[in-house]
Amino acid sequence: MKSSDLDVLIVGAGAAGMMCAIEAGKRGRRVRVIDHARAPGEKIRISGGGRCNFTNLGTSGANFLSENPRFALSALKRFTQHDFLKMVERHGIAWHEKTHEGGGLGQLFCDDSAKQIIRMLTDEMKAAGATLSLGLGVKAIARDGQRFTVDLDDGTRISTASLVVATGGKSIPKMGATGWGYDVARQFDLRVTETRPALVPLTFEPGLLEQLKPLAGVAVDAIVRTAPNSASSSPKGDRPQFKEAMLFTHRGLSGPSILQISSYWREGEAITVDMAPGEDVAARLLAAKTENGKQAVHTALGHIIPRGPGRQAGRGRRQEAASHGRDGQRLDRQAGRVRGLSHGRGDPGRGRHRRPGPADDGGQVGPRPLLHRRGRRRHRLAGRL
Numbered sequence: 001m002k003s004s005d006l007d008v009l010i011v012g013a014g015a016a017g018m019m020c021a022i023e024a025g026k027r028g029r030r031v032r033v034i035d036h037a038r039a040p041g042e043k044i045r046i047s048g049g050g051r052c053n054f055t056n057l058g059t060s061g062a063n064f065l066s067e068n069p070r071f072a073l074s075a076l077k078r079f080t081q082h083d084f085l086k087m088v089e090r091h092g093i094a095w096h097e098k099t100h101e102g103g104g105l106g107q108l109f110c111d112d113s114a115k116q117i118i119r120m121l122t123d124e125m126k127a128a129g130a131t132l133s134l135g136l137g138v139k140a141i142a143r144d145g146q147r148f149t150v151d152l153d154d155g156t157r158i159s160t161a162s163l164v165v166a167t168g169g170k171s172i173p174k175m176g177a178t179g180w181g182y183d184v185a186r187q188f189d190l191r192v193t194e195t196r197p198a199l200v201p202l203t204f205e206p207g208l209l210e211q212l213k214p215l216a217g218v219a220v221d222a223i224v225r226t227a228p229n230s231a232s233s234s235p236k237g238d239r240p241q242f243k244e245a246m247l248f249t250h251r252g253l254s255g256p257s258i259l260q261i262s263s264y265w266r267e268g269e270a271i272t273v274d275m276a277p278g279e280d281v282a283a284r285l286l287a288a289k290t291e292n293g294k295q296a297v298h299t300a301l302g303h304i305i306p307r308g309p310g311r312q313a314g315r316g317r318r319q320e321a322a323s324h325g326r327d328g329q330r331l332d333r334q335a336g337r338v339r340g341l342s343h344g345r346g347d348p349g350r351g352r353h354r355r356p357g358p359a360d361d362g363g364q365v366g367p368r369p370l371l372h373r374r375g376r377r378r379h380r381l382a383g384r385l
């Protein structure tokens with residue numbers, strides 16, 4: 001059997017594996033990265049709707065969900081978002097900050113393509129002296145004193161001082177994702193925390209799905225929160241909330257605000273959706289009634305929230321129609337982008353990774369929101385799900 005010696009063998013040429021290779025190579029280590037996929041950084045390629053949201057100006061430890069809240073701190077201290085941005089600029093990659101209602105959100109995207117980020121990382125790896133082998137997996141690993149012996153699919157044996165498992169989470173198996181990293185952890189008796197879907201779309205239960213299906217494709221601005229006293233409430237009762245776009249899909253809800261809240265949602269809990277942020281819907285309806293008593297409720301609501309959901313709510317059927325901001329738009333292109341994001345990427349157990357929801361190619365079961373059964377008075381109908 002052909003064998004070779006290394007300082008660092010990294011399994012997985014995703015974002016984590018490549019960054020690790022760059023840093024280890026810069027320290028003079030002999031580094032090799034292997035990946036069973038045919039191309040490196042496949043998830044980066046589809047990230048940010050193909051433009052890769054490569055960093056966030058406001059990144060801090062508070063943005064990472066983990067059983068250990070300090071998990072990300074030392075890494076973030078030693079390599080900041082500004083360091084990454086410098087690397088992007090050094091490679092001449094044009095970028096822009098996403099904005100909302102005229103304000104910067106701090107999320108930085110490539111102007112052109114996420115592929116530029118992959119190229120940047122592979123170029124940096126090369127410059128740091130790390131080698132990359134694709135289409136190559138691991139057959140077996142054994143600990144041999146202070147070193148690891150790793151048998152590869154191609155029949156070679158590698159002896160390495162450090163073995164880095166950077167095989168990512170299980171989402172999107174089509175792109176090479178496996179649970180192999182968890183198996184390796186178990187092999188070496190490392191504790192594996194519970195994994196659960198995060199950054200995924202939500203699906204409606206059958207009855208509500210039928211009622212709200214006509215809204216598929218409508219995008220609105222919304223404030224989405226977990227329910228009071230939910231598992232995600234802080235001891236002071238603060239609840240996570242996100243004010244971003246929300247999208248009605250043919251299965252339920254998606255869009256950035258929904259993907260975000262899905263990481264906090266727990267089975268059996270409700271979420272609330274305010275589709276008219278900053279509006280006193282009851283007062284506006286009362287004023288409309290005073291001005292024009294004959295106006296249908298859905299017509300009046302149509303001035304406050306987009307027409308589709310407004311009609312659903314205003315007809316007074318008993319569904320808790322989802323509401324939304326006034327700028328609801330039917331934008332198929334935007335819907336496509338949001339669906340791209342819906343392949344998500346988080347795992348609160350570990351810091352960041354996720355399993356796909358039902359809209360994902362993996363076809364696994366994602367979270368299902370329970371409904372608020374309280375919204376029968378009209379102003380509530382308009383403001384809550």
Ligand SMILES: Cc1cc2nc3c(=O)[nH]c(=O)nc-3n(C[C@H](O)[C@H](O)[C@H](O)COP(=O)(O)OP(=O)(O)OC[C@H]3O[C@@H](n4cnc5c(N)ncnc54)[C@H](O)[C@@H]3O)c2cc1C
Nearest residue numbers: 012014015016036037043047048053167168176180343345
């Ligand atoms: C649709 C979508 C959009 C996203 N958008 C963004 C975004 O805009 N910004 C952002 O920061 N993040 C985004 N993410 C998340 C981001 O892509 C991931 O967090 C990140 O790519 C994970 O990197 P990783 O290296 O940990 O894992 P991965 O990228 O999953 O890499 C793991 C690698 O290991 C390989 N591998 C797996 N098992 C084996 C095995 N047994 N043997 C050999 N190789 C193996 C895989 O082929 C893969 O190349 C998005 C994710 C998705 C799915």
